[in-house]
Amino acid sequence: MPVSAPLVIAAEVQEAVAAGEPVLALESTIFTHGLPRPRNLDVALEAEARVRAFGVVPATIGVVDGRPTVGLSPDEIEQLSTADEVVKASVRDIPVVAVKGLSAGTTVAATGYLASRAGLRVFSTGGLGGVHRGAPQTFDESADLLTLAGLPLVVVSAGVKSILDIPLTLERLETLNLAVVGYRTTDYPGFYIADSGHDIEYSVDSPAEIAAIARMRDGLGISSTLLVANPVAAERQLDPALHDDVLARALSAANARGVSGHDTTPFLLDFLQRETGGRSLEVNVEVYRGNVGLGARIALALADATG
Structure with missing residues (x-):
């Protein structure tokens, strides 16, 4: 079976990378699988506009009809946001969906991989994947x-x-030599809440400091990602007491119903959204907006440092 070009990079992205101008990678699963229609398309286009407002080129990444693409066009973003048969692709899935001609939203892993292949250095997402509860028995990571x-x-x-x-996720990050810095905090965020109750060792105060750490890493030949933990603003987080109550009930319900494996995450997230009256969805959007803005400023700082 003939295979098309392995990676499509938008001309605007190619030109910006070649010129050393700031570019920010953005994922696609947030609008293919993470948000309901038509909110998903609005959030995706708003993120691109937000990046451009900083003078940075947005590079939303996904797979369109078998074409892994760095720098989706507005029409391609709309296609992925509205099509019924869009799969979720991690790195291992990219060759399969490409050859089969499928469209896919790319996970953090796949987005990061394709971004790096295209020469991008900064990527903003909502939340990372991590170690699942019960992983010592299931190896679910x-x-x-x-x-x-x-x-x-x-x-x-x-x-x-x-x-x-x-806690297990933070241990795993250490084992994998993934450095974690908190943006103006040493409280590790828990996505919906600003403080998960777990601490990290280092905080950073500015995009310029983050860029300096990345340059030092590169100069030392270290090839792992620098993870910047950017908590949602306290006034916009899910109420911590509500969060803890709903999460406890969600975990209990999953256990009672025998939900396991790949079904666990969507079950828990759906439970959270339903039991918070949609508030968790709004926090999800706020988290993404904040991370997109910080990512754009980091891309600018890196470009200024190397330009």
Whole structure:
């Protein structure tokens, strides 16, 4: 079976990378699988506009009709946002969906991998994948972690979702040599909440400091991603007491119904959204907006430092 070009890079992105201008990678699963229609398309286009407002080129990444693409056009974003048969692709899935001619939203792992292949250095997402609860028995761990351990990126997220095992995730990040810095905090965020109750060692005060750490890493020949934990603003987080109550009930319900494996995460997230009256969805959007803005400023700082 003939295979098309392995990676499509938008001309605007190619030109910006070649010129050393700032570019920010953005994922596609947030609008293919993470948000309901038509909100998903609005959020995706708003993110691109927000990046451009900083003077940075947005590079939304996904697979369109078998074409892994860095720098989706507005029409391609709309296609992925509205099509019924869009799969979710991690790194291992990219060759399969490409040859089969499928469209896919790319996970953090796949987005980071394709971004790095295209020469991008900064990537903003909502939350990272991590180690799942019960992983010592199930070995259920996101491919995001191992993939990012081999990519020299800067990735901005609001930590990992609190439905995961945060202490084990932090241990795994250390094992994989993934450096974690908190943006103006040493409280590790739990996505929906600003403070997961777990601490990290280092905080950073500015995009310029983050860029300096990334340059030092590169100069030392270290190839792992620098993870920037950017908490949602306290006044916009999910109420911590509500969060803890709903999460406890969600975990209990999953256990009672025998939900396991790949079904666990969507079950828990749906439970959270339903039991918070949609508030968790609004926090999800706020988290993404904040991470996109910080990622754009980091891309600018890196470009200024190397230009």
